[in-house]
Amino acid sequence: MKHSLTSAVWISIRPLFKMFVIIVVISAGLLVIDKISGKGSSTRKMFALIQFNDSPLSELSGQGIIDGLTSLGLIRGRDYDLDIKNAQGDIATLNLMMDEAVSDRPEILFISSTPTLQAAVKKISTLPVIFTVVADPLIAGAGSSFEDHLPNVTGISTLGDYEGMIRWVKIILPGAREIGTLFSPGESNSVKNMNELKNFAEKAGLTLIAVPVNSSQEVTDAAFSLASRKPDVICQIVDNLTAASSGSIIRIARDQKIPVFGFVSDQSKAGAVLVVSRDYHQAGADAARLAKRVLDGESPAKIPFEFVSKTNILINPSAAVYFRIHFPKEIYLQENLIITKQDL
Amino acid sequence: MSILIGALTMGLILALLSLGVFISFRIFNFPDITTEGSITLGASISAAMIVTGYDPWIATLAALAGGFLAGALTGIIHTRFAVNGLLSGILVMTALYSINLHVMGKSNVPLMSDRAIITGIEDFGKSLFSISGDVSLLGSTVPAKDVFILGSVFFIVVTFGFLLYLFLKTDMGTAMRATGNNQQMIRALGVNTNVMIILGLAISNALIALSGAVLAQYQGFSDVQMGIGMLVLGLASVIIGEALISDKSLGYLIAGAIGGSLIFRLLVAMALRIGLNPNDLKLITAVFVFIALVLPTVLKKYKKRGVQSKC
Numbered sequence: 001m002k003h004s005l006t007s008a009v010w011i012s013i014r015p016l017f018k019m020f021v022i023i024v025v026i027s028a029g030l031l032v033i034d035k036i037s038g039k040g041s042s043t044r045k046m047f048a049l050i051q052f053n054d055s056p057l058s059e060l061s062g063q064g065i066i067d068g069l070t071s072l073g074l075i076r077g078r079d080y081d082l083d084i085k086n087a088q089g090d091i092a093t094l095n096l097m098m099d100e101a102v103s104d105r106p107e108i109l110f111i112s113s114t115p116t117l118q119a120a121v122k123k124i125s126t127l128p129v130i131f132t133v134v135a136d137p138l139i140a141g142a143g144s145s146f147e148d149h150l151p152n153v154t155g156i157s158t159l160g161d162y163e164g165m166i167r168w169v170k171i172i173l174p175g176a177r178e179i180g181t182l183f184s185p186g187e188s189n190s191v192k193n194m195n196e197l198k199n200f201a202e203k204a205g206l207t208l209i210a211v212p213v214n215s216s217q218e219v220t221d222a223a224f225s226l227a228s229r230k231p232d233v234i235c236q237i238v239d240n241l242t243a244a245s246s247g248s249i250i251r252i253a254r255d256q257k258i259p260v261f262g263f264v265s266d267q268s269k270a271g272a273v274l275v276v277s278r279d280y281h282q283a284g285a286d287a288a289r290l291a292k293r294v295l296d297g298e299s300p301a302k303i304p305f306e307f308v309s310k311t312n313i314l315i316n317p318s319a320a321v322y323f324r325i326h327f328p329k330e331i332y333l334q335e336n337l338i339i340t341k342q343d344l
Numbered sequence: 345m346s347i348l349i350g351a352l353t354m355g356l357i358l359a360l361l362s363l364g365v366f367i368s369f370r371i372f373n374f375p376d377i378t379t380e381g382s383i384t385l386g387a388s389i390s391a392a393m394i395v396t397g398y399d400p401w402i403a404t405l406a407a408l409a410g411g412f413l414a415g416a417l418t419g420i421i422h423t424r425f426a427v428n429g430l431l432s433g434i435l436v437m438t439a440l441y442s443i444n445l446h447v448m449g450k451s452n453v454p455l456m457s458d459r460a461i462i463t464g465i466e467d468f469g470k471s472l473f474s475i476s477g478d479v480s481l482l483g484s485t486v487p488a489k490d491v492f493i494l495g496s497v498f499f500i501v502v503t504f505g506f507l508l509y510l511f512l513k514t515d516m517g518t519a520m521r522a523t524g525n526n527q528q529m530i531r532a533l534g535v536n537t538n539v540m541i542i543l544g545l546a547i548s549n550a551l552i553a554l555s556g557a558v559l560a561q562y563q564g565f566s567d568v569q570m571g572i573g574m575l576v577l578g579l580a581s582v583i584i585g586e587a588l589i590s591d592k593s594l595g596y597l598i599a600g601a602i603g604g605s606l607i608f609r610l611l612v613a614m615a616l617r618i619g620l621n622p623n624d625l626k627l628i629t630a631v632f633v634f635i636a637l638v639l640p641t642v643l644k645k646y647k648k649r650g651v652q653s654k655c
Binding site for chain 2: 099
């Protein structure tokens, strides 16, 4: 009787047996690999960098971290190993990478971009986490203020210099009444950037016309729609969606005789008259500086979040000539001025 | 150890997704791209409700209901307005993008310190076994909460897999499966196939939204873009699972969809752990799915040859 019962159970699970064995085998394999690769080299420090997707921002900041560490006397391959992981925009993979970091236990975990920080905040409580290229770490849940934050997390916020931008708009185009931008409601960083710009614009008596875009095909239409509302200048904020098509936005605006000011350095080459850009390479280097402080024994809890330390001003004289814009003298006195020589 | 637990947990959460995809893809024979909207819908509804102070269980049930409506809408567009299935899915998915933004009020809702069903289960588990902090498993210590989460997600998936099995075995469920197999035949028997398709897609997307709700609570946020690529993940899991079971009857197919999701996640974890260049990840994903698609055919040919040579 007992025998027939076990054989009945066996018959009923037999079709699943192969699958079950495979799951167990892969799980065991994963554990073994995890044990082997978890050890790492004993003499060098181990750092990890987790990125969410491929973008010029993640590349620049990644390079910035490496260069920043070099300038602090830490050479990759000699003093430390940096394990760079990129989730390719896939949230499930991102979570997996956090689990990996937990078993690897790097001495410093670098994080770039907002979704990555959110995943890290949820999953990692024992490793020091240093973020960069995050517009607003507070929205991401890393703390309640720049000083009062999670004990293992600190980093660099790369919120654009909207105050500076509006100041330049008032100086260069004193008669301006309305400024415009496209923004992507699907990205929290974009909404945040747009609101910041709006805030400072309103303080200066300017009205912001913000046109939403939801997909890359819509960017051209939205740019036409924005241009047809004739703002005095388009101050195009940064987000993943519009960053990829800033060239076409600038071209459409130019045809309507509307100058474009921007926040990312590539916009200058594409024909933006003025760019007030956070330096993303510097954002990486700043993160490296915080990492050094943590390595020297300071607790991340005691290190407040910082804004990226360097802002560049890029001007494109040939674009300025086209729009009959005269730069005031004081712009040439700026310390971080970069002049883009690129004809329209 | 924690990478294994993480991969298994994620695999189980996405197993709910593959159960949903199993219904649309295997029963109705079309890949329902509503998936990419409804998983985000589930995440958005649960995150937005939890943040406003609703009980996480109610929020999760609401997410389930939201997915049900989204799927029903796809079904209605497909059947009543005679729009191609793939197209109706695309329509609803596109509309859901805006709806998800409205549900959350912004593009991303973090759930950092808020209570979620996951934290509820964690607390329950801790009080039940009176442990806190870390537990020792196979010689390595892991946070106890991760083990509880894995256990509870397993429980959720098995429950819903079993419920789906029971439903598909009822008269109505049988009629639904027959609708996918042979519409004319089942219509001749007096079944309203339109209702079957609408209901089937509704159930499918309810499961997918549930997956999204659990995922959001597990990873601690809901993001309007989190659905991108999810249909492919679901399809891959269903196909891998199907390739690995030897009996294609209903119960095994359901178990296969769950197992396929686990295997897929484990393989990705392994590929990453070996130190694969992350830029190649999508390529490897495609290779996994390709192997799963081709393997059964190759094995069959091989077996046939083996038999012939014996003769």
